Amino acid sequence: MLGEFNNYFWPVLVASITIIGIIGCYVLLKLTGKKGPENDDNSTSGHVWDGDLEEENNPLPRWWVGLFVITIIWGLIYLALYPGLILTDGYLKWSQLGQYQDEVKDADKKFAAMYKDFGQMDLEQFINNRKAKKIGKKIFLNNCAQCHGSDARGTTSFPNLTDHDWLYGGKMIDIKSSITNGRNGVMPALASIGTKKDLWDIAHYVKSLSDSKHHPMKALRGKEKFGICASCHGADGKGNQSIGAPNLTDHIWLHGESFEGIVHRITYGINNEMPAWNDRLTPEQIHLVSLYTRMLSKDNH
Ligand code: HEC
Ligand code: HEC
Structure with a gap:
């Protein structure tokens, strides 16, 4: 019961404030868009300051009213298209996550060709290819450094990957298997x-x-x-x-x-x-980061 209340309370509150805000804009426009209350000659509002400064009884300028109307219509269209009210998904079904996933898909497509070449590399080719090394290092820093350290030297309970002391073996096939399927x-x-x-x-x-x-x-x-x-x-x-x-x-x-x-x-x-990386990195990325790991321990011969 309380859970349901929590699920709905904030969305309903936000949606109410938004809708009341838009209605408020419309009402304000109605009230100020017309001439003020009639008085004698109907040319001033009757307010006088400093003896001779009078407030004219004119409606809001038309262009100003126009801007207001456009704002209100824009707000309504936006709320219909996007999930601005939280309570609905909006006509376009847009979401932050969806947009992110689309961007990742685009990036994967863009990099697929480049990774295809790297996916076949052997250690010697890798060591002589600056771009491949740069990407391998980046994958390592983004995904592995938080446990193994940015220098891959590990810490208590997280193995040093540069020292030739392998729990599961230091050949490419072993390292790749450690990364692809994880280890326990x-x-x-x-x-x-x-x-x-x-x-x-x-x-x-x-x-x-x-x-x-x-x-x-x-x-x-x-x-x-x-x-x-x-x-x-x-x-x-x-x-x-x-x-x-x-x-x-x-x-x-x-x-x-x-x-x-x-x-x-x-x-x-x-x-x-x-952890296993087969569902987070592509086979080509795993190949590159394996080569990078292998290279670090090779440097330490
Ligand atoms: C069923 C297999 C198994 C048995 C039996 C076993 N161990 Fe282990 N031991 C392991 C594994 C696997 C690890 C590594 C755990 C990890 O991945 O961190 C380990 C880790 C250790 C470590 C930590 C090494 C380090 O570098 O810090 C010590 C010490 C150790 N074992 C001692 C023993 C002793 C002493 C016994 C017998 C009383 C024993 N083990 C029995 C599998 C076993
Ligand atoms: C959440 C922490 C964590 C992350 C992130 C992580 N690892 Fe590990 N890794 C470990 C632990 C813990 C072990 C030791 C497992 C064991 O003792 O069985 C390990 C073991 C390994 C091994 C085997 C080492 C050996 O001695 O055989 C390799 C290779 C490895 N990791 C590479 C990587 C790479 C490359 C990445 C990034 C793609 C990565 N790790 C990300 C925690 C992590």
Whole structure:
């Protein structure tokens, strides 16, 4: 009930004010378009200022009335064509969204020819084509930088795309697949595999894999419990790109390297998501931004 009230209150209020405004204009015109009340010789309104300054009793000039009438008629035509009253769509069915979509369609058509050439490029051609690089960079800055950073170096939980440490692989085909279909890195919550102390021991073992600071005895105990982790991260801890399980031996940490953090991740698991772009970018745009991403990591050889 209240929802319905809210749905209608503002549109009805706006429409009423608009219509009353137009009617008001018409009434004002009627009242002032005629001569004022009759008086003796009917040439002045009877108002006198400073002794001799009199107000003549003339109707509004015709051209002025004409402008007013045009304004009112224009207002009515506008309201009939466009959704000015909010309550109706208007005869032209115009909407901001519709106009935007038409413009996007036009732009897509305009750029289609240009993108067609770029859609076939290989990395070498891309690197030597300034225009293609510029567009690839623009697509990246507009769509990817908010998560991966404008330099693509990422931040906690958002991977660095320039460092050769790939969760899902760094070949063109892998990168393109990451972008086209998105990725979802899932590590289950594994609190049940041991006591809190066991989880700390495992964290020490994880740290030992990259030769980071750790307690050797605790790490040794943790190693015994690593079996379940090995099913995804590999017996050697080097990860598995088919499911995006990170390499734990390279001292590159996606989610942070503190003991507390690692224990937290084992306890509660991780669900990390990269959105899919197949419905937001064209295949050619995905190709270009993949080349751009690939180039960034190539530069870092
Ligand atoms: C909303 C945040 C977000 C946006 C926007 C985003 N990404 Fe990602 N991206 C991620 C996350 C998070 C991951 C890691 C997913 C995982 O851990 O499973 C990721 C992973 C990737 C990977 C795989 C990295 C690897 O190591 O294998 C690539 C490649 C990538 N993104 C490229 C892009 C490109 C190109 C764009 C723009 C078209 C983009 N991303 C936009 C969040 C984002
Ligand atoms: C079912 C597969 C699976 C199992 C089992 C698993 N993990 Fe993971 N783990 C993953 C995935 C996938 C990620 C990456 C999540 C993401 O995309 O952000 C991950 C991430 C991590 C990270 C974060 C790495 C970083 O760079 O910050 C650590 C640490 C980790 N796992 C340790 C463990 C330990 C220890 C165990 C065993 C107790 C374990 N994992 C069991 C799949 C698994």
